[in-house]
Amino acid sequence: MSTLQFKSSRFMNKAVFFDRDGVLNYDSPNYVYDVESYEIYPDLPETVAYLKKKNYLLIVITNQAGLSRGIYNRDQMNACHKKLQESCENAFSKIYYSPYHPDQSKSLSRKPGTLLFEKAIAKFNIDVTSSWMIGDRDRDLIPAKKLGMKTVGVKRHNDFEFADFQINSLHELKQII
Numbered sequence: 001m002s003t004l005q006f007k008s009s010r011f012m013n014k015a016v017f018f019d020r021d022g023v024l025n026y027d028s029p030n031y032v033y034d035v036e037s038y039e040i041y042p043d044l045p046e047t048v049a050y051l052k053k054k055n056y057l058l059i060v061i062t063n064q065a066g067l068s069r070g071i072y073n074r075d076q077m078n079a080c081h082k083k084l085q086e087s088c089e090n091a092f093s094k095i096y097y098s099p100y101h102p103d104q105s106k107s108l109s110r111k112p113g114t115l116l117f118e119k120a121i122a123k124f125n126i127d128v129t130s131s132w133m134i135g136d137r138d139r140d141l142i143p144a145k146k147l148g149m150k151t152v153g154v155k156r157h158n159d160f161e162f163a164d165f166q167i168n169s170l171h172e173l174k175q176i177i
């Protein structure tokens with residue numbers, strides 16, 4: 001098999017990437033880490049079921065600088081991720097997080113860095129041209145644009161410069177993807 005054939009999208013997976021806070025679950029200005037108050041948006045389970053049915057891999061890429069700031073620990077974060085997965089029938093193939101705070105250490109893993117996207121693309125053999133990123137800030141969408149994906153901005157609070165599409169609520173993804 002030639003390199004060209006190997007890279008053909010016929011042998012690759014398509015994916016929908018998601019930011020976490022403000023996209024999958026309600027956000028808070030003081031970080032989201034208490035599993036008791038961790039609450040997903042009501043239209044999430046139905047939306048992810050729809051995307052799974054269309055054979056998309058679902059992957060989360062989230063900045064969690066509260067970890068390196070010592071505001072919460074990985075056990076607390078993992079408890080939230082368990083709750084997220086359980087409410088969506090374990091729909092997410094992987095949840096990537098960047099623990100770094102820019103004041104403490106610069107990391108390409110922190111969005112708008114592309115590193116976690118690149119890891120996912122390599123691990124899951126993802127065709128970027130048939131993949132999407134859903135975020136509530138331009139910071140989420142910039143790395144996806146750089147890598148050649150299509151982008152959707154969820155209008156929670158921000159205007160977007162880098163969104164190909166904008167939606168008010170997750171269930172509207174069905175009209176786009």
Ligand SMILES: [Mg+2]
Pocket residue numbers: 019020021022023027135136137
């Ligand atoms: Mg967010």
